[in-house]
Structures are given as C-alpha cells and as structure tokens.
Amino acid sequence: MNNKPTLFTSLSPALLHLYDLSNSIVVIIDVLRATSTIATALYNGAKSIIPVDSVTRCIEIGKQIDGITAGERDGKVAEGLIYGNSPFEYPRDFIEGKTLVLTTTNGTRLLQMALDKGAKEIITGSFPNLSAVCEHLMEVKQNVILGCAAWKDRVNMEDMLFAGAVISTIKNNFSVNCDSSHLSVTIYKKAEKDLFGFMKKNDASHYHRLMGFGLEKDIRYCLTPDGANVLPIYDEGKLLIKSL
Amino acid sequence: MNNKPTLFTSLSPALLHLYDLSNSIVVIIDVLRATSTIATALYNGAKSIIPVDSVTRCIEIGKQIDGITAGERDGKVAEGLIYGNSPFEYPRDFIEGKTLVLTTTNGTRLLQMALDKGAKEIITGSFPNLSAVCEHLMEVKQNVILGCAAWKDRVNMEDMLFAGAVISTIKNNFSVNCDSSHLSVTIYKKAEKDLFGFMKKNDASHYHRLMGFGLEKDIRYCLTPDGANVLPIYDEGKLLIKSL
Numbered sequence: 001m002n003n004k005p006t007l008f009t010s011l012s013p014a015l016l017h018l019y020d021l022s023n024s025i026v027v028i029i030d031v032l033r034a035t036s037t038i039a040t041a042l043y044n045g046a047k048s049i050i051p052v053d054s055v056t057r058c059i060e061i062g063k064q065i066d067g068i069t070a071g072e073r074d075g076k077v078a079e080g081l082i083y084g085n086s087p088f089e090y091p092r093d094f095i096e097g098k099t100l101v102l103t104t105t106n107g108t109r110l111l112q113m114a115l116d117k118g119a120k121e122i123i124t125g126s127f128p129n130l131s132a133v134c135e136h137l138m139e140v141k142q143n144v145i146l147g148c149a150a151w152k153d154r155v156n157m158e159d160m161l162f163a164g165a166v167i168s169t170i171k172n173n174f175s176v177n178c179d180s181s182h183l184s185v186t187i188y189k190k191a192e193k194d195l196f197g198f199m200k201k202n203d204a205s206h207y208h209r210l211m212g213f214g215l216e217k218d219i220r221y222c223l224t225p226d227g228a229n230v231l232p233i234y235d236e237g238k239l240l241i242k243s244l
Numbered sequence: 245m246n247n248k249p250t251l252f253t254s255l256s257p258a259l260l261h262l263y264d265l266s267n268s269i270v271v272i273i274d275v276l277r278a279t280s281t282i283a284t285a286l287y288n289g290a291k292s293i294i295p296v297d298s299v300t301r302c303i304e305i306g307k308q309i310d311g312i313t314a315g316e317r318d319g320k321v322a323e324g325l326i327y328g329n330s331p332f333e334y335p336r337d338f339i340e341g342k343t344l345v346l347t348t349t350n351g352t353r354l355l356q357m358a359l360d361k362g363a364k365e366i367i368t369g370s371f372p373n374l375s376a377v378c379e380h381l382m383e384v385k386q387n388v389i390l391g392c393a394a395w396k397d398r399v400n401m402e403d404m405l406f407a408g409a410v411i412s413t414i415k416n417n418f419s420v421n422c423d424s425s426h427l428s429v430t431i432y433k434k435a436e437k438d439l440f441g442f443m444k445k446n447d448a449s450h451y452h453r454l455m456g457f458g459l460e461k462d463i464r465y466c467l468t469p470d471g472a473n474v475l476p477i478y479d480e481g482k483l484l485i486k487s488l
Binding site for chain 1: 255256258259262395396397398399400401404420421422423424426427429430431434446447448449450
C-alpha cells in the first residue's frame, strides 16, 4: 500500500482547476521573475510582501501602509508604481524592514487563484530558494501541487524547469502519477548542467523577452539555485519567511 | 523579415482558446488511441469516419446511416456501442467501404472544440500517419496549431511526443515562438530512439492505463511511425482521406 502524499504539476493557471487544491500545499512558481524577487526581497530583510492582483490595488495598499509599490505588466514597471520586478532592485540596504506591495502579470494572479480555490497552504518557489522549498515539502509530508505561473496562460520553459528541479529532488517521498511532472523532470535533467544555455538554445520565449530588455543578469540570477534560500509562506494576506 | 507561417502547440484542450484557430490548420492529436485508429481505419479502406462528441449521438447517427458505432469512455467500449478504440479492430476485411461513427474521451471532443472555434482546416495526426501530416503542413504553408487531446485536460506524454516529432521534421518551414513547441521537441529528441521504452521508463499515465487493460500491442503500434500513412481531413462532418 502506498501512503505517500501525491504530487502534481499544473503547467498553466488555466489547468489549475484540474487539481484538488483544498487538500494540498500549492507552490507558486514564476521563475522570471516574480517568485525569484519575492525570495530575494525576503532574504534581504523585507518585513513582508503583500501580493495583489491589480495595479490600482497595489497603489491603494501602498498608500495605506506606506509600503514600496512594485509591479510589472508585460515585463515593464506598471504605470503608477515605483519599482519593478527585478530581484536586483531589492538589496538589503534598500528593502530591510520594509513592506513590498507587489503585482505581476502572472505570478501574483496565480497566487490569488490558489487562494480563491482554497489551497491548504501557499508557498512560493524559484531557483534562488530551491532547497528551502524542497526541504519544506519533504518535511511536512502533505499533498503538493506545483503551480506554474506560465505567461498569460501559455506554458513556459523556466517554470517547467523549476518544477522538474523540485521533483527530481523530492520524488521518492511522493506518489507521482502525473505526466506533466514526469515531463518536467525529463526537461530538467536535460538542462540542469546549464539552465541559461538550455533556455537560449531552445528559444525560450521569456529568454528573448528579457534579453530584449537587457536583463541577462536577471535571467542568470533567477536560474541559479539557492542565492536567497528562504521559504516565503502566505499568511493572512502576506508572504513572510517561515523559519526552517 | 520573417514571412514563414507560425506554429504553436496547445498541450491541452483547456489551453486551446489561447490560440487563433480561425487562421490556422489545427492538427488533432490523440495518440492513444483515437487519431491512430482514425488513420488506420481510413488506411484500411473505411469510406469515412464521423466523429461525434457523445455516445447518444453515436448510436443515433449509427442507426441513420447504418454505420459502425464505436467509442470509448475511460478506455473501455462505451455502453450501447459495438466497437472500441483499438486500431486492431479495423482491419481491411472488416472496415473497407464502411462508415465508422466514433466517439472518444478526448480526441473527438477536441475536434468538436476546434470546429466550434472556427478552425480553418482540421486534420488528425498520430505516429501511424506522421509523414502524411508533416508533408501536408509543409506543402500548404499555412499557420499551424498542434492540438493535443491530452487526458481529461491533463497534459500527457504521448501527445507531446507526437507534437515534438512533427515539429522536429517541419520546424525550418515555420516561425516557432512557443515554449510548448520547443519543450515538445526536447522531449521527443530524448525519446525518439525508443518511444515505448521512454513511456515505460517515465511512468506515462496512459502507458499504465492501457497496459492494465492488456493493450501493449496497441501502445507499440500507436508509437510506430507511418504504419497507416494517410491524411484524414475533416470535411462537412466527416473525416476523409485527402490524397497526397
């Protein structure tokens, strides 16, 4: 008899409804760049991050709590907000002790969906906090849904790579009856020696988009494991570090 | 300037709405086993195949035209229908000159969706007719959407493998700005030397489902290129062979 918890991968927000969130930990994955930035800001001492699903709400909450408003639409700082979605905008000497109010095209929207669908627990995952995510999932032994934020619902390479990295590490502790998960591992195994090179060689759409904005440094950082190894966990409207 | 037609891959019917079908040829892909069976029945002389989206409608049309009613739900012959979804049920000495009325869990449903969304042309693809599909797409030089039927909207391995096989062959003739397509090629390249072995090794859910029904022979046939190399094209409610 197999008593292991289950693990599924949802490759797009448009597929999230296929899975039972109410009984699962949902890992929000938006590698380029929302969840990488969330890990980084918290690692650098941000008090908390309030993810919101619209620019209007971002501005509103920013005013109420005197927070840093940040967010992007289509890869650029959204009108009315002050900061963007690059992890390099949030070094310790700027973000320590502050609250970041963040809205992004895909990642924060998916988080809101997971919340609406009653996820048991929501954490965020990215290469910079890969180990923290894996350790938490192995420790708590609950069902897991890896939720890729994708790009406007279209499956993307980097989120699938991260899902594959997580599954490669923790799969022996879970029952994985999910082709999307197995496919993610195959892709990751093929790519793991040089994730940046893999994205470039295989014409990842997000690679081209961000390179077009001159953001190679962001891409490289967001594909490097454990540069900001904390576990952001959602609690009453905020993402906070859960101590490991 | 790039004047090549575009190519996208939709990994699940739940993602089909993201693409512009009205300006594209849609390839319906349901490797295990609907589209493999469609190619095989036509190759073996079936007059035409009428895809329908419900068992009730299958029975109704079967009576009206004295056709062979066939179809499955959850991998088994549906109640009230006579034949199933195995290509081996349709040898020449049985199917020649007859009309097959077919309903399946995923493939015929996707075809209906493509029709409802106004696809410019609909053809069906599977390994048994891989070359016919590729040759047609290269010849007509139209935008292409590879539509994976998946399994109840969950992405599956074998349909993604077939998408990868098609793209590997025709990609130089198309503009491919689509991570799902690039990912499919990566998976296919990894698997192409032994598709059956790849499905087995990577725990494909459909591999297990069909092996559980004793259908190894079906899986092996459905993963072998060009065993029934015809081009089924949808025209006024029927799938017919388009001569190459």
